[in-house]
Amino acid sequence: MIKHSTMPLAALPLLRRLPRPRPRPYVCQQCTRNRRSFQEKSIPLDSELAKWTHYKPDEKVPWGERARHIRAGMEESMVHVLEQRGLVKDVAGGREALDWLLTEKPIGVYVGVDPTAPSLHVGHLLPLMALYWMYIYGYHTVTLLGAGTVQIGDPSGRTTARQRSAESTQRMNIQCIGNQLEVLWKHVNALGVRHGYSPEISRRREVLNNRDWLQKLSAVDLMRDLGSGMRLGSMLARDSVKTRMEGSEGMSVAEFSYPLFQAYDWWHMYCNQHVQLQIGGSDQYGNICAGMDAVDHMRKLRRGGAPPGEDDTLNTTFGLTTPLLTTASGEKFGKSAGNAVWLDQDMMSSFDLYQYFLRTSDDEVERYLRLFTFLPISEIALVMTRHGEDGSKRIAQHVLAKELVSLAHGASWAVDAEAKHKGAFSEGTSRFSQLVIRKALKNIANQERSKVEEELLAHKKSYSASVSPTQQPSSSLTAFPGSETVPGAVKLLPLSILQSGTFPRVFCAAGLASTISEARRLIQSQGAYVICPNSGTEENLTSLKWEPVWIGADPKDYLVDFDALVLRSGKTKIQICQVVVEEKFEAAGLNAPWWEAFKAKRDLEAEAVAKGWVGKQPHLSSRK
Ligand SMILES: N[C@@H](Cc1ccc(O)cc1)C(=O)O
Structure with missing residues (x-):
């Protein structure tokens, strides 16, 4: 300069x-x-x-x-x-x-x-x-x-x-x-x-x-x-x-x-x-x-x-x-498989935006760094030198993708997209899972959108679905070889099933075991874990702590931020659950057979108590 x-x-x-x-x-x-x-x-x-x-x-x-x-x-x-x-x-x-x-x-x-x-x-x-x-x-x-x-x-x-x-x-x-x-x-x-x-x-x-x-x-x-x-x-x-x-x-x-x-x-x-x-x-x-x-x-x-x-x-x-940009292959820039590359996070996830720029060819990456980032020219030169030392690492593309996501969605999402990318395409790291969990918990906390926000979100979703029907909402983060498996989707659980001793049912409802007895065996063999609330802060993700589940414990004691439960089965399968009241659970149309059975049993027990046939039922946990 x-x-x-x-x-x-x-x-x-x-x-x-x-x-x-x-x-x-x-x-x-x-x-x-x-x-x-x-x-x-x-x-x-x-x-x-x-x-x-x-x-x-x-x-x-x-x-x-x-x-x-x-x-x-x-x-x-x-x-x-x-x-x-x-x-x-x-x-x-x-x-x-x-x-x-x-x-x-x-x-x-x-x-x-x-x-x-x-x-x-x-x-x-x-x-x-x-x-x-x-x-x-x-x-x-x-x-x-x-x-x-x-x-x-x-x-x-x-x-x-x-x-x-x-x-x-x-x-x-x-x-x-x-x-x-x-x-x-x-x-x-x-x-x-x-x-x-x-x-x-x-x-x-x-x-x-x-x-x-x-x-x-x-x-x-x-x-x-x-x-x-x-x-x-x-x-x-x-x-x-x-x-x-x-x-x-x-x-x-x-x-x-x-x-x-x-x-x-x-x-x-x-x-x-x-x-x-x-x-x-x-x-x-x-x-x-x-x-x-x-x-x-x-x-x-x-x-x-x-x-x-x-x-x-x-x-x-x-x-x-x-200038009007076209890619090296002559396509109009900003289209991905015929679809526009949106800057709004609700229409294109940070992960997808990151991936889009990561695919930039080596011939174009330097020009894009100049066009789309605020990196000083001297720093771009440094990035390109480092990139030249080992092209396979795609250093320049990563810098470009991260800067772009920082501009469109903000720096923390750029860090997130990069971590997801690393989790997705390299050896899974526990840090990756920690991050996804944190993010999911944060999303649950922020879920109370205003009516206007809800309306705008629905509008964006339906618009992007109508103009680019092939674009999938990405980042269902399942099954990357060798990595911990954190499904993108958060599962809803009804609050009423969270009682002392109901962890086996909770694991089953969360999809981490197919039957209650399988869940019980998992817990007894020390293969079931739950995240302790208040372990780990925003800044210190790595200190989120897993605790082995104790069969008589009350899952309510493990609620993070009052309504989230994070469960793990074995070494790798993780499920994040949001706990909601019954009406909300049913309104979401998630009435699984176990839920109907649970309700029927609960009603019978309540009736028995009401009619004075039995004393107040002991907790379900005593019926191992
Ligand atoms: N016509 C511009 C947008 C625009 C609108 C109003 C202006 O004053 C200037 C630019 C476009 O379609 O991209």
Whole structure:
């Protein structure tokens, strides 16, 4: 990043403040290994994050000072950084002019997405990565949720009109994508801290929704001001329009007018957020150029038709498009067996997302590391050197996959996906099982979703099932050779079967023995185990303790977090159970024959007690 040859000596003390990765302190080999291992510090402290994202320009390095460094060649320019990462296809308005503007001024920049599905897919990431880099380097960045424009439907890059979706579907898509944009920002911050980008830069980000202004916009105003400045010729000349006009389907006026609305967004944000640059995928080039013309026209109207002033170059607009990615085999990037690779965890698990990037070929992995991660270029070079030493370890692919999952789902899920991968494809480790158990327990604890969350989850599931019916919910973690077997699914158990002495029945109900007598034999031969509650904390997974089951014990004493029971049969078979009240168990439709038998027996016993035929029944445990 620093060009030492051109660096004046006097500038040395200033280097501390440049937006470059902080030099890493020397760490001995053993510690490095430890850090790289499972316990790797991948989640920044809140205090680090707060410092990093703190927006107080006057407390940070002033822009002018940084501009001077760039001009002096001591720091790389923004355009150069984006080019180096492979994120630039075309620059509308001129590369050199944009380079100059971005050096002179921390302008506003935006990327818009229309919520046409409940999740973004990896194809959306390229323009977003360019935006995130500009955030890291201190520009005012906006991700725009197209809740207004989605109702019109962008025809760019499409050969057919979009089906209009139901109001409720649109509402849920908007909510899902809105949440996702926020979550992505959170992860960008965490990654920015983790990769050591300077906390002394003033950063600003916003998520806006264009429905907020488009629904207030009058059709007359739009046509009078903006429509009068947009030229039909260039709009008709676009490929997306031409192909549709040549085909039998044609194109609706609404779709044709889409660029007007996108252009209006820009004008609105030009006035309010000083947005002078729009970034988009390469299919957005036409819309972006139309927007630049429209903003120019609106500025001219605002000046009353007067010629532009001297400082016009400092206030003009630019467009930047990112390349369209295809894999080495020519497939459109972001499709897996014909299905989109979703960024939402409910539509594609962390494990599957990890696996998708792990399959990146050696030819492409370095380019993807530059495109999709925040690893400094120098670190990518190191990763590639290590990768070259033993290609079979796929070191670079693992780094890529982990960074991607950290960006999409968060660092802890990336650690989880990596551990699962190791558990799945190498010798099983008990740490792997511990992790899965912890995660399952956590999921049980978080299960109380709000009604809205339930609704959104169902929407995502049904959407992904409808667009990619072959995509299986993955990670049923069964039967990897040599590994402990932790089924992904948690089993429900009715609370009433948990009484002193009912462990054999519990093992049977959990599917770890086929009959009660088999379960009893298992317990008597010391082959049945249960996890002790409170053994092991979140940080210290390996200390979760298994205890051999004692036949007279009460399973209720082993409930973790009040409602989970973790059982193991023999060395390898593990089952995580969630204990629920009877109504919930029955509502889940799990009325197994043993359950009916249990209830019948219990009713008989209760009746006998009620009629005074027998005293209160001793515990079932006494009937060994
Ligand atoms: N038209 C863009 C999304 C978008 C929407 C509104 C904007 O202002 C900008 C971009 C797309 O389909 O990808």
